[in-house]
Amino acid sequence: MRPRILYLATADARGHLMRAQLLAHALIERGAEVRVLTTSDEGAVFLGEFGIAAEVLSRHYSVQFDERQNMQRGATDRNVARYLFDPRRMLRDIWRLRRLIAGVDLLVNDSFHPALLVMGCLPGWRRKIVHVYGASLRRALLDNFRGRLPSWLARAFAAAIGFELRRARACLQHDFAYAEVVRTAPWRFNLPTPVALASCQAQQVPRAAVYLNPHFRDPCLAEGLEQGLAAVGLDSLRVGEGYAGRSGWLARDPQWVEAAASSALIVSAPGMAALSIAQVYGRPILLLVTDQPEQLGNVRRAAELGLRHEVLCWRGDVSDFAAQLEGAARRLLADEEGAAGDGQARARARLDAWVDRMLELVAEPG
Structure with missing residues (x-):
């Protein structure tokens, strides 16, 4: 049965x-x-x-x-x-x-x-x-x-x-x-x-894979993120239901994990799923920290494990956030450590x- x-x-x-x-x-x-x-x-x-x-x-x-x-x-x-x-x-x-x-x-x-x-x-x-x-x-x-x-x-x-x-x-x-x-x-x-499961990773794609869950709806935050990535010179796949209809964003993308696994950089809140993708596929990750208790705990755990990451905090200022993101992204991209082993396995x-x-x-x- x-x-x-x-x-x-x-x-x-x-x-x-x-x-x-x-x-x-x-x-x-x-x-x-x-x-x-x-x-x-x-x-x-x-x-x-x-x-x-x-x-x-x-x-x-x-x-x-x-x-x-x-x-x-x-x-x-x-x-x-x-x-x-x-x-x-x-x-x-x-x-x-x-x-x-x-x-x-x-x-x-x-x-x-x-x-x-x-x-x-x-x-x-x-x-x-x-x-x-x-x-x-x-x-x-x-x-x-x-x-x-x-x-x-x-x-x-x-x-x-x-x-x-x-x-x-x-x-x-x-x-x-x-x-x-x-x-x-x-x-x-x-x-x-x-x-x-993502397909066997080909050569790293020079773009950022961004995922923000539906609770993110502040247009100023999205603007700061876009400016910061542009300053680094990274193309990006940006997914977020809260930004559906905003130019350059998708509400959903069933292939996002595939893109994240071969990206130069992941940008997301520190949810368990995003951190797992970064860990399994050996990708650096920018963590957008908010007042969500379990995610704050995840950030502490990422630091203890030595996961390649940087922390971002939105304070309501577009220029400040863009500068934060640019600096953090450049530090992660300067680290040439590659993906460890077979992420798909x-x-x-x-x-x-x-x-x-x-x-x-x-x-x-x-």
Whole structure:
């Protein structure tokens, strides 16, 4: 009998969706039946461009950001609280998911959707639910209320999240820095963040591959980025849904990873996916840092690992940002260190590790 997997990927960031389509295609190639859900119409459109016909579970749960990808904590807290306590929201989603879970072997929660955190605690459902999340995102979630609520309440929240994760069938925690699959607890595995396969790298292309997720919408930031790249003399492939319609930008590009793998330079926020691409394919990366807790943790980890990178910070001044970018890009481009080894082989090994683990979870007694 073919393994049946339901994959719910939140659409707050496109990294979750990219991982969903990568794993869905790889699982289907290995004989599984995979159905994908997401949490916004835009997320469904994104997945559609990768050949995944995703359904929208509901549009009520999301993390809130401003136009420069700074997390809006108060707005996020209000939105999540309403989702949790309005019976027309989370309870309705659980009602729908309970019917769907009856017909599958595994239900994957990528990442931290509240309905599945709750269902993952409850008898009858918990043995089918697998949580997928980045290591830095988990730390950020557990620390979410530290310094914002009385310490005992912040600890209680972290303890509740920890309990929900331990109760589920398994947790697949990923990080761009992980070198191999390691079982760290009976219910938790550490895996390297999966990366799309790019073709065997030809000669390096002298251009920058830019990706900004949809939370970036400030036109001044885009202008500063364009000016900085022009000053360096780099052509660029610029992708960002928040800049759809802006001259020289694409809303989406399913071949972006292919371009990034052979580029002279990657420019992106420090999400787990972008850092993994830079690491696997040996490309230098400019990291656009904003107030997003898990990404700040990723920057610290990149520095510890010695990943070739420079950090950029938008302060509202176009000329200053362009100068920052020009200087950082020139320093990275002056470093002639090439890509290390076969990036495609490393990407394939990461993807195979994920598919093997998921199919093993289907086969193992619950």
